[in-house]
Amino acid sequence: MKLKGWKELEIGAIIPEAGNAEQYNTGSWRASRPQWIEENCIQCLFCWIYCPDSSVTVKDSKRGEFDYGHCKGCGVCAHECPGKKGKKAIVMVEEGN
Amino acid sequence: MSTPLRLKELSKKEDLLTGGHRMCAGCGAPIAIRQVLLAADVPLVAANATGCLEVSTTIYPYTAWKIPWIHSAFENAAATISGVEAMYKALKKKGKIDRKIKFIAFGGDGGTYDIGLQSLSGAMERGHDMVYICYDNGAYMNTGIQRSSATPFGANTTTCPAGRVIHGKPQKRKNLTRIMAAHDIPYVAQTTPAHWRDLMTKVRKALEVDGPAFINILAPCNRGWRTPTNNAIELCRIAADTCFWPLYEYENGKLTVNYKPKEKKPVTDFLKTQGRFKHLFSPDSKDLLKQAQENTDHEWDKLLREAACWAEETGTTEEGK
């Protein structure tokens, strides 16, 4: 990417594009990845409310796949997941496996 | 109409702090901040003190904020937002703006308990219509885990390392929430992101008052606390269950304790989860653990006594709340 020169930048280092950090990939930080097992999911959405990286996608109040472009693999979601009948709906899997 | 505080409803709202920020994996602060932003049903303008949250969410040319946001320096988030709020009042008076906007400041414990305390105290006394949110992770984590006045007794930090003679931080932490309550502002509270409904209810109350409000939120830092990346929320629950971090609020000066654990757990349940307290569990540190328990008990008892006085005075039972 060609970086802007001094005449092209907004004054005062102001960033006018709100929320453009979405374009930045933090998924590459992951050492392990959360895996969603839908059949064990009770749609409690704890994973969504406790995610530090806004990486649990939810549509019409139902959770969908993880946003692996941003998920850093911390594992908070898996830790907090109540699961169904003792079976977790989120498990952590080592990256590369 | 405000969104009901149910996750199914809240999840329909837009996240105002996006992914792609560079807080550490498993950090408690962005969990807390997301909840704060989700709780609000009015447009917000925010100021942020220098610190992890500020640095990691706005690395140029990226910003993770979808609300107007300003960072100017470390010690002055409260003064900065008070200027924004003053301009809002001025332009409203002149008819140049008519929307309802609320003002919020974020600071870590270093930027709030220590270097920003004067600025915070001044802004509260002047009565600006603003909410100050402290995310307390108990040390200067951004610069590499130096002790702050929020660091708990006995904690190992890089400037109060556990050594042969001095065993971590020798002093108790400052009780900032109660200092803020002493400002006699309309709303002061303490909470954690594990108790998301409690947190969001408190943010709503803080935003509803006409005047200044302060909320202190526990925000675990796995780098500084020496914990795994996955248990920030669990640590918050243990903090409340051991009364290390009680959940309470002052509404127009009246204290309510919002959570009383059925069985108050020993503070060691909290301390033993974290590497920063590891040295306290060596055989010759029994006195330190005893001291840590006494500190916790003392603060908790004080809180209960005061809450009981209020309950008696207003004729409500404590449990009625």
Place this chain on the structure above:
Amino acid sequence: MGKKLAITGNQALAEAMRQINPDVCAAYPITPSTEIMQRFASFVSDGVVDTELVTVESEHSAMSACIGASAAGGRVMTATSSQGLALMWEMLHIASGMRLPIAMTLVNRALSAPINIHGDHSDGMGSRDCGWIQLYSENAQEAYDNIFQAVRIAEHEDIRLPAMVCMDGFIISHSIESMEFLPDEVIRDFIGEFKPKYPLLDVDKPVTYGPLVLPDFYIEFKRAQHEAINKAKKVTLEVAREFEKISGRSYGLFEPYRLDDAEIAIVLLNSAAGTAKDVVDDFRNKGIRVGLLKPRLFRPFPYEEIAEALGDAKVICVFDRADSFGGFGPMYMEIASAMMAAGSSPLMVNKIYGLGGRDFMPEDAEAVIKEMTGILDTGKTGTLKEYIGVRE
């Protein structure tokens, strides 16, 4: 046109602020500038202005609140002196780095220690590198005239930088002099409406102010800042021409006084320049070709223009009412840079005077000019930097 009144410098500036009617002022008391905000507070209390006055708990918070208010999207002013400006120092850089057109009146006062409340330029010169436009004023009239022009220069779309107007503590701030005020509507038209750029209060277009900028972009922003402040030279002259139309008073980047054909030039800032002008006249009457240059715009510094104005001088004495311990006075360094860059090599000496409010008398100017005539004759300077009026 305007009405004439005998008034102190502080009162004149408070009156100017009433006429500007800024959206927000945030300030903290400090001698000798306190009276400006004190009088302004009564304008607020009486409803003569509709400014939101934020009476902060320190100057650091004053500038922080000014920054928040300015970024929010309106006209912002403050006033301070000395330690107050020193406490603001961190925030001065942030105001300019964020390109916020805040206007400030700086009533110049010495810095501690030892504590001293009287006039010298240590505060203003100490903030030389903070990225603020600086206009200096000889008297209350100039300070009054400068503050309106400062607002226009700061808010100019090519510039968008904060500006401070400096005048001497006590000597000007607390002395009564006769001066002319312009009518309110004339000022209102002259300064015009504030035009916000990226206002924080536009919640439909959220912007981020104050991100972390790493080595990949930082120097580009600083380069742009240099460009913007340098444009203030041209804009200062344009604004001065417009101001002359409403006031009949003409301003430049500096004031040359009997400099044409001068062999000896003295450079003096603010009130002391007024004192020295009479002395220059006395020497001129004796046939000695001496002239005076009184800088007005100190940041950005008009190097080429000043070098040209001083071009014929063989001996230049630069007076500094501020010191750089272990170095020359700040004004001397600028003038020396200007002359050297222009390829001139006059004999140059530096006199430190009036620190902590010590009076600068006509006799002081006279003694120095006499000394300069000696240097002109012999072509030899003695000690380059000396303190005048100091007891042995």
